[in-house]
Amino acid sequence: MDLLAILRIAVRALTRNKMRSLLTMLGIIIGVGAVIATVGLGQGAQQAVQDQIASMGTNLLYISSGSVNKGGVHLGGGATKTLVTDDMNAILKQVPTIAEAAPGAGSSAQVVSDNQNWYTRITGTTPQYFDIRNWPFAQGGSFTQDDVTRATNVVVLGSTVQQNLFGNADPVGQTVRIGTLPFQVVGVLQAKGQSGLGQDQDDGVYVPITTLQKKITGQDWLQYIMASATSQPASYAAQDQITSVLRDRHRIRAGQDDDFTVRNLADVAQLADASSQVMTLLLASIAGVSLIVGGIGIMNIMLVSVTERTREIGIRIAIGATESDVLRQFLSESVVLSLAGGLVGILCGVASSMAITKLLGWNILISPTAVVAAVVFSMAVGIFFGFYPARKAALLDPIEALRFE
Amino acid sequence: MATLAQVELKPVALAVAAPAVIEVQDVHKYYDLGETKVHALRGVDLKVKPGEFVAIMGSSGSGKSTFMNMLGCLDKPSSGRYILEGTDVSKLEKKDLAAIRNRKLGFVFQGFNLLSRTTALENVELPTLYAKVEKEERLKRAKEVLELVGLGERLDHFPSQLSGGQQQRVAIARALVNKPAILLADEPTGNLDSRTSVEIMQIFQELNEQGLTIVLVTHEPDIAQFAKRIVVFRDGKIRHDDPVRQRPHAADVLKTLPAIDED
Ligand SMILES: Nc1ncnc2c1ncn2[C@@H]1O[C@H](COP(=O)(O)OP(=O)(O)O)[C@@H](O)[C@H]1O
Ligand SMILES: [Mg+2]
Numbered sequence: 197m198d199l200l201a202i203l204r205i206a207v208r209a210l211t212r213n214k215m216r217s218l219l220t221m222l223g224i225i226i227g228v229g230a231v232i233a234t235v236g237l238g239q240g241a242q243q244a245v246q247d248q249i250a251s252m253g254t255n256l257l258y259i260s261s262g263s264v265n266k267g268g269v270h271l272g273g274g275a276t277k278t279l280v281t282d283d284m285n286a287i288l289k290q291v292p293t294i295a296e297a298a299p300g301a302g303s304s305a306q307v308v309s310d311n312q313n314w315y316t317r318i319t320g321t322t323p324q325y326f327d328i329r330n331w332p333f334a335q336g337g338s339f340t341q342d343d344v345t346r347a348t349n350v351v352v353l354g355s356t357v358q359q360n361l362f363g364n365a366d367p368v369g370q371t372v373r374i375g376t377l378p379f380q381v382v383g384v385l386q387a388k389g390q391s392g393l394g395q396d397q398d399d400g401v402y403v404p405i406t407t408l409q410k411k412i413t414g415q416d417w418l419q420y421i422m423a424s425a426t427s428q429p430a431s432y433a434a435q436d437q438i439t440s441v442l443r444d445r446h447r448i449r450a451g452q453d454d455d456f457t458v459r460n461l462a463d464v465a466q467l468a469d470a471s472s473q474v475m476t477l478l479l480a481s482i483a484g485v486s487l488i489v490g491g492i493g494i495m496n497i498m499l500v501s502v503t504e505r506t507r508e509i510g511i512r513i514a515i516g517a518t519e520s521d522v523l524r525q526f527l528s529e530s531v532v533l534s535l536a537g538g539l540v541g542i543l544c545g546v547a548s549s550m551a552i553t554k555l556l557g558w559n560i561l562i563s564p565t566a567v568v569a570a571v572v573f574s575m576a577v578g579i580f581f582g583f584y585p586a587r588k589a590a591l592l593d594p595i596e597a598l599r600f601e
Numbered sequence: 602m603a604t605l606a607q608v609e610l611k612p613v614a615l616a617v618a619a620p621a622v623i624e625v626q627d628v629h630k631y632y633d634l635g636e637t638k639v640h641a642l643r644g645v646d647l648k649v650k651p652g653e654f655v656a657i658m659g660s661s662g663s664g665k666s667t668f669m670n671m672l673g674c675l676d677k678p679s680s681g682r683y684i685l686e687g688t689d690v691s692k693l694e695k696k697d698l699a700a701i702r703n704r705k706l707g708f709v710f711q712g713f714n715l716l717s718r719t720t721a722l723e724n725v726e727l728p729t730l731y732a733k734v735e736k737e738e739r740l741k742r743a744k745e746v747l748e749l750v751g752l753g754e755r756l757d758h759f760p761s762q763l764s765g766g767q768q769q770r771v772a773i774a775r776a777l778v779n780k781p782a783i784l785l786a787d788e789p790t791g792n793l794d795s796r797t798s799v800e801i802m803q804i805f806q807e808l809n810e811q812g813l814t815i816v817l818v819t820h821e822p823d824i825a826q827f828a829k830r831i832v833v834f835r836d837g838k839i840r841h842d843d844p845v846r847q848r849p850h851a852a853d854v855l856k857t858l859p860a861i862d863e864d
Contacts, residue, residue: 201730212718511714514675515775516703516731518696594675598714 206528209501217533220497223490224537224577225544228570230483232545233552235566238476240549240558245468249461251388253329255431256461257294259287259421259438276455277417278446281405284421286445291437293430297423298325299405303413307351307401308373309361316357317400318374320408326352326385328424336368336383339404347406351379355387356398377411379403428462435460487573490537491581498530498585509589510597523590530582531575538574542567620687622783622814623649623672628681630667630837641667642678643837649816651782654809656825656845657818659834665818668834669787672816673708674698686782703731707776709786713768715760715775721747722756725774732779746774750804766797773804784808786817790824796858802827803851827851 210217261279284297301320306313319325323338339350351372358367367381388397409416423438425431435458442456502509509522517525546562553559630642641664649655659665670676671683674690683690686705690698702708715724725743734742747753750770760768769789776784786805790798798821806827809815817828825831826849833841 507714508716511716512727512731513699514673514702514708514714515728516699516779518699518731520696521699521731595670598710598712 202524202528203532205525206532209529210532213501216497220493221533221537221540223493224487224534224574225490225541227483227487227490228538228541228574229544229548230486231480231573232542232562232566232570233549234479234483235476236545236549236562237552238472238479239561239563240553240556242469242472242476243561244556244558245472246465249465249468251330252461253422253424255425255428256328257423257425257431257435257438258459258461259283259423259442260457260459261417261419262455262457277415278455279418279421279442280416281418283442283445284418284423286441287421287423287438290441291423291434293426293434294423294438295426296324296328297421298322298328299418300325300420300422301405301408301413301415301418303408305374305412307357307361309367309370312361314357314360316354318408318412319400319402320405320412321402322405325402325422328422331388332386333383334386335366336381339382339402344404344406347404347410349377349379349407349411350382350404352383352385352402353381354385354398354400354402356396357401358384374401374403375412431460431462484573487577491534491577494530494533494578495581495585497533498526498582499588501529502526502585502589505589506592506597506600509592510594510600513592513594514598519590522592523586526586526589527579527582530586531578534574534578534582535571538571541574542570545570620650621648621684622651622686623647623816624682624684625672626682626684628668628671628678628683630664630671630676631679641837642671645681645837645839647832647839647842649783649814651814652809652812654805654815654827654829655817656828656831657816657834658820658822658825658831659840661820663834664837665834666787667837669785669816669818672783673706673785674701675708699731703728704779705782707773707779707781707784709769709772709776709784709789711788711791713760713765713772713792715768715771717760720757720759721752721763721771721774724760724771725778728775728779742778743774746777747771749777750774764797765793766800769793769797769801770804773801777808781813783814783816786815788818788820790819790821795823796855796860798824799827799851799854799858803855806851 259279261276281299284299287294288297298321303318303320304315305318306315307318308314322344323341325331326333326338333352334355336352338352339348342348343350351374353361353367353372361367361372362370367384370381371378372381373379385398385402390396403412405418423434425434438458439454442458443454446455448454512522512525546567549562553561625645625647628642628645629640632639632641643664645664645668657665657668667676671678674685677691681691685701690701693701715721716727722740722743725747726739729739729742744753744756747756750773752767752770752774755763755767758767760771763771769792773784773789776786784805790801793801802824805815805817809829815828817824819825826845828845829848830844831841832839
């Protein structure tokens with residue numbers, strides 16, 4: 197019998213028991229839907245994390261004060277007061293693969309315009325900071341190196357701050373107060389959105405590091421140094437060189453822990469990638485289990501169907517159906533069931549992952565591989581779990597089968 | 602039913618020395634029921650020549666169905682040989698047996714054994730599907746044989762919409778659709794009233810006249826009379842094997858019976 201005839205017969209047999217076929221398919225629908233949704237979500241999450249990391253800058257090395265591990269205790273950034281601007285200068289001078297670097301120290305304060313005020317983060321840094329972070333300006337521009345040298349009262353606003361203090365008006369040239377000091381606004385950054393941790397990256401202002409240190413905090417140590425390497429491979433070598441430069445400058449003897457941490461963003465990206473992959477795999481395999489449960493449902497129904505149709509099978513064998521004819525007939529029924537379930541499941545999975553990614557503001561990512569895999573897998577489930585019942589049917593003794601009531 | 606002549610059946614050599622289509626030699630059949638062994642056939646020898654019309658009779662449990670199932674290649678003898686058109690069937694594989702059932706044999710059962718929720722036409726078409734006949738040819742043949750048995754108007758009826766006699770005709774059409782050499786029928790009239798039974802026998806007689814070899818099981822002597830030869834089974838053995846003298850013509854008998862409207 198040709199494939200089309202077999203399929204037609206299978207579909208007819210299945211539509212005879214619509215409710216039953218539908219319920220059986222439901223197992224596969226849920227299984228495939230769950231796999232597609234979790235894989236889609238996992239990839240969406242992965243992409244979101246990667247975008248986030250990319251938005252922090254390219255080939256970025258992040259040197260923070262404090263050791264990741266000091267006698268087993270994690271110390272956050274700024275826990276020690278040994279990282280200073282001279283460290284940064286030394287790195288720039290001694291590590292050739294570092295193209296640019298910017299210091300970072302921060303505080304929080306009330307920023308006041310004529311009639312509005314906003315409590316926000318204040319970061320002290322240098323003009324290179326915006327370069328390293330690939331952060332373009334919406335209005336105006338950065339303060340200059342000269343501003344840093346002279347510790348002038350100039351400020352760059354994040355877009356959230358600008359919105360809250362000035363609304364849609366152009367703030368460049370206006371004056372805001374930070375604490376008691378007046379600052380002239382020189383630029384507004386483009387909006388960057390939330391960070392991976394849900395923090396609003398646009399809620400902050402930037403002043404020259406020297407201004408922050410001398411006029412606002414009165415402290416001369418840094419929380420971090422951001423440095424960008426000339427290339428990603430170079431960033432790994434740079435990481436080691438920075439470590440040795442800083443250990444030297446901080447007079448850390450061999451065997452002693454670092455009082456700073458150098459993180460390579462490529463590592464972070466890989467780590468994030470790996471962990472979201474593991475997560476995706478985990479979720480997908482849980483979803484895969486439900487696919488197997490769906491397969492068992494198919495097997496169950498096919499066994500019932502073979503028993504119910506024993507007489508029909510007897511008739512078919514008596515008029516000349518071979519074992520493989522009968523096997524094919526029942527296998528095609530289970531495959532049609534699982535494949536139809538798989539296709540509906542893909543639709544459900546795509547729809548739900550689209551809904552969820554939209555809710556989370558991620559990009560929609562439907563992996564074609566996952567879709568193809570789902571089709572292949574559901575077909576495999578149909579063949580695997582349909583084989584035993586189909587074989588049972590094919591091996592029936594026609595005389596016994598014809599006597600079956 | 603004037604269409605019988607249109608159907609081409611396999612040309613049959615009617616020479617006196619024609620080789621047997623069916624040759625059964627010392628066939629035994631045991632059913633092993635664990636503690637007891639049922640000896641259903643105890644050494645059966647039978648030769649059927651092309652164009653013969655054999656009626657097998659015997660009391661219930663005498664082994665008729667067991668013998669027919671073996672002739673129909675649905676079952677194998679425990680010992681002995683069964684040679685069908687020169688081939689020793691007992692040596693064939695399951696796949697080849699399926700092909701023989703499909704193409705060389707037509708089987709008609711007491712209980713009709715049609716697929717329910719499947720139209721008359723599709724039921725008849727089924728063997729041609731397994732014979733891998735082209736779609737157009739399938740339809741053509743199925744319609745032809747349904748017309749032959751007088752059901753040309755009921756192609757799209759489901760078995761539940763047909764009378765017993767009509768269902769049995771569909772079953773006969775299905776048995777004929779692949780142009781078999783032999784028609785096997787195990788009590789085909791067992792579930793039918795006497796007039797309908799004679800109608801079925803009329804079809805059988807006409808088919809036989811076209812050259813089809815028929816082996817029929819019945820326990821009704823009236824029905825057996827329509828055959829050319831009667832073989833009587835008792836306790837798994839053949840006790841009598843006689844030609845029928847003064848064979849009635851089913852068509853003539855029908856004229857003497859009161860007509861019943863079947864629709
Ligand atoms: N599948 C079977 N298992 C065991 N015994 C069987 C089976 N089929 C038939 N028999 C036995 O074989 C004998 C012949 O049965 P059967 O050929 O059906 O007789 P008939 O058709 O002449 O009435 C009976 O005794 C019956 O009980
Ligand atoms: Mg019987």
